[in-house]
Amino acid sequence: MNRVVEKEYFSEAVVKLVVEAPRIAKNRKAGHFVIVRVGQKGERIPLTIAGADIESGTITLIVQKVGVTSIKLSNLEEGEFITDVVGPLGEPTHIEKVGTVLACGGGVGVAPLLPIVEALKKAGNKVITVLAARTKELIILEEQMRMHSDEVVIMTDDGSYGKKGLVTNGMEEVIKREKVDLSVTVGPAVMMKYCTILTKKYDIPTVASLNTLMVDGTGMCGACRVTVGGKTKFVCVDGPEFDAFEVDFDEMLLRLNSYKPSETEAYETFQKKYRKA
């Protein structure tokens, strides 16, 4: 049981939770994630750690309401408890000084990108961050990103904030302007796919942080398997970060939809219940 000590709404659909987890706070590194379960009948889902405070023994999770579990999680108030939190899991991000890094985050993928940007900047890189979302309300963590980036480019689909266009438009502008040595992409699978097509065109090494389905998160079940360089890899123990050029994003996109009908059903049942209550 882990207590929620602070809650903040970034938008109606995106919530920041600061959660007591002293050991995880102490041992986590950029790129690590946790598995959480809400309620005795809850499922286990992975969430990347967006930040941590060793002093207060807390970690920061950023949750977008997309399904049953993320909604249950978002509904927790300060002082309430998450049933289970386990981690930190996965391999940490490989951090080194490479020169100029183009960090691209889409939607709630900006949350896991933040600690990576922080670490890359600390290692002496020039970091240019591109944040993208459908609309202004969904741009999150802009201030924190500005603190750790040399430059922040904001892209919205509807042009309500920053520049109008997709993440790839913002990236291409930077790439055409200056030499980029590494690109990091975190966000929806389809976004990462197109980011990778672009960076491949310019031959810029790219790392993608994958957000597959998981159950145990410790290498036991294989729900998270993806094809990387023609081989089956487990995101939970081999990842979550991989050489994006080698990732079979199309297969990953299909697998992410494994439970779409039943999840939609579950979500509707849940909404009905929730409305009644």
Added chain:
Amino acid sequence: MNEGLLEFLKREREQEWRLELRSNLKNKERTQLERNHMPEQAADRRNKNFTEVNEGLSEEQAMLEASRCLDCPKPTCITGCPVGINIPKFIKKIESGEFLDAASVLKETNALPAVCGRVCPQEVQCEQVCFYTQKLNKPPVAIGHLERFAADYERNSGKISVPKISNKNGIRVASIGSGPSGLAFAGDMAKMGYDVTVFEALHEIGGVLKYGIPEFRLPNKIVDVEIDNLEKMGVNFVKNFIVGKTASIEDLQKEGFTAFFVGSGAGLPNFMHIPGENYIGIYSSNEYLTRINLMNAADPEFDTPVLSGKNVAVIGGGNTAMDSVRTAKRLGAERAMIIYRRSIEEMPARVEEIKHAKEEGIEFLNLHNPVEYYSDEKGKVNSMKVQKMELGEPDTSGRRRPMPIEGSEYLIDVDTVVVSVGVSPNPLIPQSMKELDVSAWGTIIVDKEKMQTSIPDIFAGGDIVRGGATVILAMGDGRKSAAAMDRHIKEKVRNILSLIKEFNTIGEILDFAR
């Protein structure tokens, strides 16, 4: 069997009550008794529910079965038991109607008798070396069924005995993993007076007993009673804690843990690496069973989903494959198939599981091997290509090697596939301890007698050492580790004491400690 043990068993056998029991019935009469049949749910009923298949022997049946045992002067059955249960003694306690005493005898050497009585492959252990099997060519004494009977009787009586605990010695030790090896280790260490903490990565204690073995073979409540018992013995359980991630071994050493037992199990599921294996609806048996057993995915009240269709193919021939295919049948599969590349005789599953599966309407496609999977436009598996096999010369395992028959491929409609072709060791612990010696397969290398790893304070057992074995072998490893760790710690203490004697003043000791 060593002389000392034999001598001990002989003395026990000469006790008044044993002599009297033996005189009650002649051996000739005993051997004429038929082996009692385990009552079970009817196959066409049980293949639609998750209630336990075996219903347990009645008191009369158990006493009758116990009287088949000849109380041999050289009880070979004990040599077949990985944890060395005093088999004739517990059976004779049953024959004399002292069922609670029988349970106590079991618990002297086995922390989880109700579990072992259900899941041990007795036919290749104790029952294989029973006098009946060896010399009379008759069905062996139903040792497994009797073990289950005694453990269940004790649990149902509400008079569960908590084993005697030696005086607390204040030494903290940890088990990494709460599966069968960790629980057996914890039980023995607690009995010896150690302060034991068991760390578990998942949100439930029990490891494979919870996430792996289904309700119809091993109900969770039975596992929970055994865990409760360990708690009563003073064992601490910590869930959601991954040693090597949540805290390192060094962190735990600083917090006062003196020695560790690694029983982290066989993690990574194996796949066959054939085309289409990552399509939707294709699971590892670990994932399929975890979703259903641990996460209750088949119950609509729970959030975790599972895809379990009408045509289910399970690839493999082990106990996990049997558990998966029988689960699929219970979840409404019209065709639940085992696809195994060897013949039925070579299947590693327990004989009883294969028999039960057949009775429940499971189809066995033996000498068949999957070649490729196909999917619909959404990536969901809808058929598979299999190839027929024939048996060639024996391979290194001594089993005849299956050889593909050219041109024998054909398609089978499937909407769910469960791949159950073994597991590889969980890499988390070895990854987090670079000095730990690990084999090419990723298993932790130990001294076979002591179960000690290349790091003297760390012991290991179960699937992380064996790569994939049985509950009882894991428990045997846990027990061996406990005994060896106890000796190791005591030796360490003796060394420290002898060192201290070499100092002249307390100041010198403090200097040294600094």
